[in-house]
Structures are given as structure tokens and as C-alpha cells.
Amino acid sequence: MADKDDKRPDHDDQGKGRARGVEIHDARAPSRRNFLKSVGATSLAAATAPAWARVGYVNHDEQEPQDKRADEGEAPAKGTQRITLNVNGQAHTLDVTPNMVLLDVLRHQLALxxxxxxxxIGQCGACTVHVNGVSINSCLSLAVMHDGDEVTTVEGLGQNGKLHPIQQAFLDHDAYQCGYCTPGQMMSAVAILNDAEVASDDAAVREAMSGNICRCGAYKNILSAIQTARKNV
Amino acid sequence: MTETIIGHRTTRVDGELKLTGKADYTSDHNLPNQAYGYPVPSTIACGKLLELDIDEARQAPGVIEIVHRGNFPQLQPSDNNPACGTAARLYRSPSTMAEQNKVGEVRLPFEDDGIHYEGQYIALVVADTFEHARAAARLVKARYEVHEAVPGLFSTDDEGEEAGDEAVSRGDPAGAYETAPVKLDQTYTIAMETHMAMEMHASIATWEDDRLTIYESTQGVVFQRNALAQIFGIPPEKVTVIAHYIGSGFGSKLFMWPHAVMTAVASRMVGRPVKTVLSRQQNFCNAGNRPASRQHVRMAADRDGKLLSIRHDSQNETSFIDSYTESIGSGTPRAYACDNVSVSQRRVQVNHGTPTSMRAPGEVSGSVALEIAMDELAIELGMDPLELRRKNFAERDPTADLPWSGNHLRECWDDASRRFGWEKRNPEIGSMRDGHEIIGWGMADATWEAMRSHCKARVELRADGKVQVACGTQDIGTGTYTIVAQTAAELTGVPLSRIEVKLGDSMLPAGPLSGGSMATATVLPAVAGATRDVIEQLKQIAIADGAPFAGKEADSLEFKNGELSDGSRSVSFVDILNAVPRGMVEGEASAAPGDEQDKFSFRSFGAHFVEIRWDPGISRLRVSRVVSTIDIGRAINPLTAKNQVEGAIVMGMGMGMFEETEYDPAGNIYNNNYADYVVPVHADIPDIEVELLDNPDYNFNEFGARGVGEIGITGMAAAISNAVYHATGKRIRDMPIKIADLID
Incomplete structure (x- = not known):
């Protein structure tokens, strides 16, 4: 890839752009500082027992009664922290334990x-979501780090029942087979298309997309889809 | 019939569901009152479980039950085991293909105290949340008696046990070899590979009285239903297996693994649904692998390149608890015209989980050795490697003395070599350069046999205008939903948007495994039969008294564009059903292969041409171009078929350059994750140009399709190795090729 990267006009900036999302001075982005702040607070609150000791899922799909959902009127259960996640434009107030991972909270508690x-463990990219406009591996991020954050998942890509251009391009180019890595591929693709630091040539896109594994090997079609969607994003 | 939908590029009918996150994969289901299972793996590879300390885990928050050998139903009825309820006994599945109850590992979970491989389950923690189950699983302590492990095929002198039914021999290969002027005698190895399907294995089990429903990421809902019925000793009708969407499998999900049994038992014990999702690490241990193999090839030719003798003797790993045979040499007797051929296979027991089918099982491994050997022989003869293959083209199937139903290998060679520019190849080692890079060009043949099994299907025409097709097979990402819909659309004239396809449920008419490249050829004839049947049923309804075509002969009516017509008047099936009135009419059919196997030999063929670039200055090896031409008969959906071949080529690159499941001397895997078990990623992908020839094989089935999933991976690793030799002069016979092999 390096041979083609050399031709990039912004070669000098290489590496800066994609790291921008994790610079610690950006309070809204996922950051080490936010992480320490949120975990620290929780650890203090739950001094005696493991913090995850007394809670079940507050709004487990289908079966948990509504009244167990976090409610502004009630204090959070001991060992939990109340957070608000704005997911796909909708605010959710949740009580989470400090070991709950953003990915699991999205899947188990919000049924997304x-x-x-x-x-x-952050190696395959299937769990990629956007937090405050930055793509992250949601499996590597604790839910407590995201109080007040704007999260976008694959469910929030399309608008008004219409496919997002990246979804349409994936459909047209058959940029998937089993479809399991596809949400993550598309979330990374949208982030890359919106990132001026990632050049538009095929080699740069391949390099930037390499955190998203597709074991079916539909890489050729994924690249075609991204390059087609580029015109419509 | 002029086909307007079959054979045409069709975007997936399930595409929007997959692209919007609505497709329901196994772990996306959450059942009311569901608990979570988290398996506890053995940390040793060989020995005995002496003691399991579950006290601390038992006290951990949210823990409901810990399932283990002490409370798990055993093969013999146990009186002192109240936790198991009345139906305390389990049975092993007979595990046969014929009875469609084959399982990946025959041993039941916790069946004895022996530890046969790292990661073997020693307990399953069941808790109210995933987090609680995971945390408690780490509190389970085990004491073992540790025995010396056999960490793999390449760490043992054991010759293994002969797999007698794999032996093939014709002519006098040893005698012909002795007297031949040009000989080759080499050994090739392939490292163990892991499937690494993106979706991890998962089960969600729930019981309602004595009925078991299980959501499973499986390539065979019917097989799993039958196996569970055998294991629990209950009628198959009482077991339902559901797999609407599968995050692929590549063979690892063909046959059930112990986590499903463990989860079903746990659900019965705790009286609520239990969901178990294996971690990525556990997927390496308990869900199959492509076993490591060693192949000894002895080949001889005359000075003109005519093959005189091929002997292909292979060994594969198996586990200590199952006897798995990898049919490595199975393609060799058919590959080339040669009068003297023998093939043998041995199994060597090692302390790994039981191997299973992985994409093009056996033949892809065999193709590595055979196709590198052909390249070596060509160099020995001073011939172009493509020319050597042309010289030994098999006009008929040499094993069965049957004509090929369709063998277009020569067209594949012509087409791919032309598009690649093979005639510009300078055969001299290291002679082709581009700046710092040395370019290597290599080629190899691809092949896979065409198989078909039996299948049932049901089609309903509904008064609401929908056509529903149902079959108990599944779509693992290959596009089965779409080709089934295409078939119904083609035969009814109803647009794809009004066709609903139901797959992935064992309650549907029994369909085949999604494996072996045989789903298309197996399923579509049944779907077509059911579609024709429902049209007949509709005609009968339409000619009854008071119906729109009352008094007409059924044979005088024609069904086109969703309408019945008597030549002068057309009425849609919706209007017919509403006139009668009926909510729907259904048709059924089953289809099976006939006697065509006695008349023809059915195989697919193709050729890969590969360019690699080796930059010796920075020790960088890359595949830079792949040009392949493949003949699979008719591609029902060229869009998805081509995608599959491209994907198989990518997996073949993995086999040739990256993939290796690595064990330490104690038998523990030390690269059990996506970072250390390297698979091809976006940045590795070269220009891949695949052409599918269109030669419908109507001897095989009415649609002419032979299947597409496996063939693309065969030959790829060999083509890469051959290209590497052309660039570097280094003959790499051990897969994957490592940079260290190429550094001077």
C-alpha cells in the first residue's frame, strides 16, 4: 500500500487524521480521560461489593417489566451508574454497571x-459504531464512558425509510455475503468517506478499511461499493 | 424456456434486511426470561479432570446453575442426579450422513473425566446476565492430572492409521515410476487452519414441556434436529432448529458441536431459555478445523511430459475422540490422464478438537501438493507449466471410465491465460522485474466435484398476491434466498418483490446442508417441482364449478405472469383464489438425483493465474493480480456466484500466505484470535478478475447449475507458491508461505 500512499498529496499528515478521534482534549470524543473519570466515579460509589453484583438487565428485550427501566424519578440501583445514550437520535436513560460494554448494552438493553x-476484543471491526461522529469498536468501550454521547449504529444509517447511499451501494455491488460484518464495514466506510485525511484512491481506502475483516472475502465488492457511494455521500 | 431471471445478475432479496441490521442472526434473538450460558474451557490439552471447584462461582452474583460432569445427564441413567429431571439419560448421536444426524464431535459434553484437547468444556455457568455468567466462569477452578500432549502432526513420529476406504489404485504406479525417465519425489505440508466465520457459534435453547426449540448458527437445521432428537431420545418432531441468518460457516457449522447439547441440557435444568455464545477463543477449540496435513507425492513422466505415474500418500490430523478423515487425494485420480495412479490416506491422532470440513475439504489440500508438483515437473522437463497440463488433459473421467458431463477446462485455460497475458511470461527465474520488485507468475488448476442430494420444498400462492417458497435448507451467505426466489419468479412470472422465501427452520420441508457446493443443484429442482405442482393445483381450483375457468380442461390452461390463461382470457391467481374463495393454494415436491451419475461424471473445473511481487529490499511479498476462469455450469445468479468465487480466492490467499493455527508443545493454541491468526484483510486484496463460463450442465439438473462455493479456493495456494518460485527460485512446499522462507 505504501507505494501508492506516497502519491498522496497529504502524505505529511498521514496518521494524524484517524487518530484525531482519540485525542484526549476533545471532551465529546471517546477518550482516555473520560474513561478514567467515569470508572473512577463508579468505583468510589461501589466500594464494598463488586459493582455488577446486584443488577440484571434493566430493559432486557421483551421480558423485563417497564418499571425496571431507569427512571428519572428513582435513584440508580447501588453499583450502577445512570447514563444517557443518544442512539440514532433517540435518548435512552440507562443504569449500567461499570463492566458493561457499549456493544453489549446496545445489543442486550437497547435491542439494537x-x-x-x-x-x-477489537480485532475484527464487526461492532463498529459512530460515537460523536467518530468510528470506534464498540466492544472495546465501556458503556459508562459514553454518558451524553451521540451514538449511531447501522439502524440509524438510513433516514425516513430510505437506504443510506452506502447501504444502496452495498446492495447494488453485492458487497457482502453472509452479512455479519456488513454493519461494521458500512459504519467504517461512512467514517472514511467523511474523513478528509483518508485519500480517495483504492489503495488508501483498502488501507483505511483494514480494521474490518470480511471472512467471506467480499472485499472487491466492498471497495467498489465505497467508491460508488463516495459520489453520493 | 427463455430464462429472464435465472442466469441474470440479481441483487439479494434479503439484502435490505442485512444492510439495515434487521436480519436476525442467532445471537440477535433474546427470549423471554432468558439466561446466559458461558462455557468454562479446559486449560490443558491432555490428561484428566481430577477436581472441579465451583463453590466460589456458585456464590457469584446472578449465577443460576453450573452445569458440569457432576450434574450432567450421562449415557447411563443416574438415580442420584435429581437436577437432570426425569429424562436424565442422554444418548450419543449415531452420527451418520445417511441418517442425516452427523455431529462434529460424537462425545457428549462431560461424558468422562478425560481431557482430550485444550478448550474442552469442563463446565457451563448459567447466570441471569451475560456479564454475570462471564465473570462467574472465571471463578471456576479445576485441578488436572496432566499428561504429555501430542501437540500436532508435525510434532509426532506416529504414522497414523490407514483410512482404508480412501485408497485408490489403478495400473502399476510403482513399476511405472521405476522405469520412467523424469521423476519427482517431494513432501508437502499444510498447517492447521481455522474457519473463522465472522459470527461466532451460538445456541439459544428453550423447552416447552418435552419440546425443544433451539436457535443455532448452523449450516444444517435438519441434521441438527435429527442429532438432538437422537441425543435426547425424543422424536424429531419435538425438536425445532432455527437459523434464519448465518454469519457464515465455511464448514464449521455443518455438524453440531457440544455447546448446543450443553445449552439444551442447561435450559432443561434451569427451566428457562439459555443463550450460549462461544467466545472467539472458544471457536478455535471446539468447533472444528482444517487439520494439518502432510503429503508425499511421487510423480513420473516421459520426456515429452506425458504423465506415467502419480502416487499421492497423505496424512491428516484427527482427535483422540473422533476419527476424522480428510480425503486429500480424492481429486488426484481424476485430475489428469495417467494410467498408473494410487492414493492413500492416514489419520494421526493429536490433542486437538476434532477437525471438520472446511471449504473444499480434502481436495483443496490435495491441490496444493499436486499442483505444485506439476509446476516442479514442468520445470524439470523444461516445459511451460500450462503446456504440461494441456498435455495431460483427461478427456474422460479416468476413474469411472465415464464421459464428463461438461469439462471446459481447456476453455478456462485459454480464457484465463489470455486475460492474464501468460504468453508474455519469461520462464527464467527472477527475470521479470518492476523497479525494486521481482514479479512472479504462476498458475494452477481448480476443481471440485458436483454433488446433489434429495430435497423437499413447498410453494404457496396466496390470495394477498404473495408467493411463498419454503425449504428447510439455509442461506449461509451464498445467496440461497435469492436463487430460490429467482426460481419461483421465473416459473410463475410473479415479480421478485412478491416472492417470500422461508429457509432456516427444521419445521419446513426437509432441505439439505449448506455445504459441498451442492445446495443450489439440490434445492432448485425441488423448488421448481413445488412451483409446478402449485400451478397444477391452481388449475384444478380454477376449473371447478363456479370458478373462473369452470368447464375447461386443466391442460388447456397456461400459467404466465402470475395469471392463468385459456388463450382468450387471463385471470390472475389472486382473482382465482378470491373468486373461489380460498386464502391460498399450495404445492409440494421432492427432488433427488436420478441415474445420471451412472452415465456421466460431474465435476467443475477452472484455472487460476497469479502474479506475486517480491521486494527483497524490504522482504515484502504480495499477491498483486489474480485472473481466474471457472466453469460451474450455469450460474443462477452471476452477481452472487462471482462474489463467492472471489471470496474463495481470498481464502485461498489466506491458505497460501497467512493462515496457521499454532500450538505450543503442551498443546495449547497461542494465536486464538483475529490478530494473531492472520486472515486476508482489505489491504491484502489484489486485483481479482474472475470470469464464469456459461455452459449449463443440463445432465445434472434442469437449471444446469453445478454449484460454486468450493472451487475457487482449490489451486490458489499452489498458484501462489508457483508464482513465488518463478520470482525467487525458492520452492515453498509448506503452507502458509512465510517471509522467512524467502529471505536469503
Whole structure:
């Protein structure tokens, strides 16, 4: 890839752009500082027992009664922290334990199962979501770090029942097979298309997309889809 | 019939569901009152479980039950085991293909105290949340008696056990070899590979009285239903297996693994649904692998390149608890015209989980050795490697003395070599350069047999205008939903948007495994039969008294564009159903292969041409171009078929350059994750140009399709190795090729 990267006009900036999302001075972006702040607070609150000791899922799909959902009128259960996640434009107030991972909270508590778990340790990209406009692996991020954050998942890509241009391009180019990595591929693709630091040539897109594994190997069609969607995003 | 939908590029009918996050994969289901299972794996590879300390885990928050050998139903009825309820006994599945109850690992979970491989389950923690189950699983402590492990095929002198039914011999290969002027005698190895399907194995089990429903990421709902019925000793009708969407499998999800049994038992014990999702690490241990293999090839030719003798003797790993045979040499007797051929296979027991089918099982491994050997022989003879293959083209199937139903390998060679520019190849090693890079060009053949099994299907025409097609097969990402819809659309003239396809449920008419490249050829004839049947049923309804075509002969009516017509008047099936009135009419059919196998040999063929670039200055090896031409008969949907071949080529690159499941001397895997088990990623992908020839094989089925999933991976690793030799002069016979192999 490096041979083609050399031709990039913004070669000198290489590496800065994609890291921007994790610079710690950006309060809204996922950051190490936010992480320490939120975990620290929770650890103090739950000094004696493991913090995850007494809570079930507050709004487990279908079966948990509504009254168990976090409610502004009640204090959060001991060992939990109340957070608000703005997911796909909708605010959700949730009580979460400090070991709850953003991916699991999306899937288990908010029933947003479009975001997939492929490895749970940040290696495959299937769980990619946008937090405050920056793409992250949601399996590597604790839910408590995201109080007040804007999260976009695959369910929030399309608007008004219409496919997002990246979804349309994936459909037209058959940029998937089993479809399991696809939500993550598309979330990364949208982030890349909106990132001026990622050049538009094929080699740059391939390099930037390499955190998203497609074991079916539909890479050729994914690239075609991204380059087609570029014109419409 | 002029086909307007079949054979045409069709975007997936399930595409929008997959693209909007609505497609329901197994772990996306959450059942009311569901608990979570988290398996506890053995940390040793060989020995005995002496003691399991579950006290601390039992006290952990949210824990409902810990399932283990002490409370798990055993093969013999147990009186002192109240936790198991009345139906305390389990049975092993007979595990046969014929009875469609084959499982990946025959041993039941916790069946004895033996530890046979790392990661073997020693307990399953069941808790109210995923987090609680995961946390408690880490509190389970085990004490083992550790025995010396056999960490793999390449760490043992064991010759293994002969798999007698794999042996093939014709002519006098040893005698012909002795007297031949040009000989080759080489050994090739392939590392163990892991499937790495993106969706991890998962089960959600729930019981209602004595009925079991299980959501499973499986390539075979019917097989799993039958196996569970055998294991629990209940009628198959009482088991339902559901797999609407599968995050692919590549063979690892063909046959059930122990986590499903464990989860079903746990659900019965705790009286609520239990969901178990294996971690990525557990997927390496308990869900199959492509076993490591060693192949000894002895080949001889005359000075003109005519093959005189091929002997292909292989070994594959199996586990200590199952006897798995990888049919490595199975393609060899058919590959080339040669009078003297023998093939043998041995199994060597190692402390790994039981291997299973992985994309093009057996033949892809065999193609590595055979197709590198052909390249070596060509160099020995001073011939172009493509020319050597042309010289030994098999006009008929040499094993069965049957004509090929369709063998277009020569067209594949012509087309791919022309598009690649093979005639510009300078055969001299390292002679082709581009700046710092040395270019290597290599080629290999691809092949896979065409198989078909039996299948049932149901089609309903509904008064609301919908056509519903149902079959108990599944779509693992290959596009089965779409080709089934295309078939119904083609035969009814109803647009795809009004066709609903139901797959992935064992309650539907029994369909085949999604594997072996046989789903298309198996399913579509049944779907077509059911569609024709429903049209007949509609005609009968339409000619009854008071119906729109009362008094007409059924044979005089024609069904086109969703309408019945008597030549002068057309009435839609919706109007017919509403006139009668009926909510729907249904048709059924089953289809199976006939006697065509006695008349023809059915195989697909193709050719890969690969360019690699080796930059010795920075020790960088890349595949830079792949040009392949493949003949699969008719591609029902060229859009998805081509995608599959391209994907198989990518997986073949993995086999040739990256993939290796690595064990330490104690038998523990040390690269059990996506970072250390390297698979091809976007940045690795070269220009891949695939052409599918269109030669419908109507001897095989009415649509002429032979299947597409496996063939693309065969030959790829060999083509890469051959290209590497052309660039570097280094003959790499051990897959994957490593940079270290190429550094001077």
C-alpha cells in the first residue's frame, strides 16, 4: 500500500487524521480521560461489593417489566451508574454497571442487534459504531464512558425509510455475503468517506478499511461499493 | 424456456434486511426470561479432570446453575442426579450422513473425566446476565492430572492409521515410476487452519414441556434436529432448529458441536431459555478445523511430459475422540490422464478438537501438493507449466471410465491465460522485474466435484398476491434466498418483490446442508417441482364449478405472469383464489438425483493465474493480480456466484500466505484470535478478475447449475507458491508461505 500512499498529496499528515478521534482534549470524543473519570466515579460509589453484583438487565428485550427501566424519578440501583445514550437520535436513560460494554448494552438493553460481535476484543471491526461522529469498536468501550454521547449504529444509517447511499451501494455491488460484518464495514466506510485525511484512491481506502475483516472475502465488492457511494455521500 | 431471471445478475432479496441490521442472526434473538450460558474451557490439552471447584462461582452474583460432569445427564441413567429431571439419560448421536444426524464431535459434553484437547468444556455457568455468567466462569477452578500432549502432526513420529476406504489404485504406479525417465519425489505440508466465520457459534435453547426449540448458527437445521432428537431420545418432531441468518460457516457449522447439547441440557435444568455464545477463543477449540496435513507425492513422466505415474500418500490430523478423515487425494485420480495412479490416506491422532470440513475439504489440500508438483515437473522437463497440463488433459473421467458431463477446462485455460497475458511470461527465474520488485507468475488448476442430494420444498400462492417458497435448507451467505426466489419468479412470472422465501427452520420441508457446493443443484429442482405442482393445483381450483375457468380442461390452461390463461382470457391467481374463495393454494415436491451419475461424471473445473511481487529490499511479498476462469455450469445468479468465487480466492490467499493455527508443545493454541491468526484483510486484496463460463450442465439438473462455493479456493495456494518460485527460485512446499522462507 505504501507505494501508492506516497502519491498522496497529504502524505505529511498521514496518521494524524484517524487518530484525531482519540485525542484526549476533545471532551465529546471517546477518550482516555473520560474513561478514567467515569470508572473512577463508579468505583468510589461501589466500594464494598463488586459493582455488577446486584443488577440484571434493566430493559432486557421483551421480558423485563417497564418499571425496571431507569427512571428519572428513582435513584440508580447501588453499583450502577445512570447514563444517557443518544442512539440514532433517540435518548435512552440507562443504569449500567461499570463492566458493561457499549456493544453489549446496545445489543442486550437497547435491542439494537444490528451491531455485531465478531471477536469482542477489537480485532475484527464487526461492532463498529459512530460515537460523536467518530468510528470506534464498540466492544472495546465501556458503556459508562459514553454518558451524553451521540451514538449511531447501522439502524440509524438510513433516514425516513430510505437506504443510506452506502447501504444502496452495498446492495447494488453485492458487497457482502453472509452479512455479519456488513454493519461494521458500512459504519467504517461512512467514517472514511467523511474523513478528509483518508485519500480517495483504492489503495488508501483498502488501507483505511483494514480494521474490518470480511471472512467471506467480499472485499472487491466492498471497495467498489465505497467508491460508488463516495459520489453520493 | 427463455430464462429472464435465472442466469441474470440479481441483487439479494434479503439484502435490505442485512444492510439495515434487521436480519436476525442467532445471537440477535433474546427470549423471554432468558439466561446466559458461558462455557468454562479446559486449560490443558491432555490428561484428566481430577477436581472441579465451583463453590466460589456458585456464590457469584446472578449465577443460576453450573452445569458440569457432576450434574450432567450421562449415557447411563443416574438415580442420584435429581437436577437432570426425569429424562436424565442422554444418548450419543449415531452420527451418520445417511441418517442425516452427523455431529462434529460424537462425545457428549462431560461424558468422562478425560481431557482430550485444550478448550474442552469442563463446565457451563448459567447466570441471569451475560456479564454475570462471564465473570462467574472465571471463578471456576479445576485441578488436572496432566499428561504429555501430542501437540500436532508435525510434532509426532506416529504414522497414523490407514483410512482404508480412501485408497485408490489403478495400473502399476510403482513399476511405472521405476522405469520412467523424469521423476519427482517431494513432501508437502499444510498447517492447521481455522474457519473463522465472522459470527461466532451460538445456541439459544428453550423447552416447552418435552419440546425443544433451539436457535443455532448452523449450516444444517435438519441434521441438527435429527442429532438432538437422537441425543435426547425424543422424536424429531419435538425438536425445532432455527437459523434464519448465518454469519457464515465455511464448514464449521455443518455438524453440531457440544455447546448446543450443553445449552439444551442447561435450559432443561434451569427451566428457562439459555443463550450460549462461544467466545472467539472458544471457536478455535471446539468447533472444528482444517487439520494439518502432510503429503508425499511421487510423480513420473516421459520426456515429452506425458504423465506415467502419480502416487499421492497423505496424512491428516484427527482427535483422540473422533476419527476424522480428510480425503486429500480424492481429486488426484481424476485430475489428469495417467494410467498408473494410487492414493492413500492416514489419520494421526493429536490433542486437538476434532477437525471438520472446511471449504473444499480434502481436495483443496490435495491441490496444493499436486499442483505444485506439476509446476516442479514442468520445470524439470523444461516445459511451460500450462503446456504440461494441456498435455495431460483427461478427456474422460479416468476413474469411472465415464464421459464428463461438461469439462471446459481447456476453455478456462485459454480464457484465463489470455486475460492474464501468460504468453508474455519469461520462464527464467527472477527475470521479470518492476523497479525494486521481482514479479512472479504462476498458475494452477481448480476443481471440485458436483454433488446433489434429495430435497423437499413447498410453494404457496396466496390470495394477498404473495408467493411463498419454503425449504428447510439455509442461506449461509451464498445467496440461497435469492436463487430460490429467482426460481419461483421465473416459473410463475410473479415479480421478485412478491416472492417470500422461508429457509432456516427444521419445521419446513426437509432441505439439505449448506455445504459441498451442492445446495443450489439440490434445492432448485425441488423448488421448481413445488412451483409446478402449485400451478397444477391452481388449475384444478380454477376449473371447478363456479370458478373462473369452470368447464375447461386443466391442460388447456397456461400459467404466465402470475395469471392463468385459456388463450382468450387471463385471470390472475389472486382473482382465482378470491373468486373461489380460498386464502391460498399450495404445492409440494421432492427432488433427488436420478441415474445420471451412472452415465456421466460431474465435476467443475477452472484455472487460476497469479502474479506475486517480491521486494527483497524490504522482504515484502504480495499477491498483486489474480485472473481466474471457472466453469460451474450455469450460474443462477452471476452477481452472487462471482462474489463467492472471489471470496474463495481470498481464502485461498489466506491458505497460501497467512493462515496457521499454532500450538505450543503442551498443546495449547497461542494465536486464538483475529490478530494473531492472520486472515486476508482489505489491504491484502489484489486485483481479482474472475470470469464464469456459461455452459449449463443440463445432465445434472434442469437449471444446469453445478454449484460454486468450493472451487475457487482449490489451486490458489499452489498458484501462489508457483508464482513465488518463478520470482525467487525458492520452492515453498509448506503452507502458509512465510517471509522467512524467502529471505536469503
Amino acid at each position: 442487534t444490528g451491531t455485531k460481535k465478531g471477536c469482542d
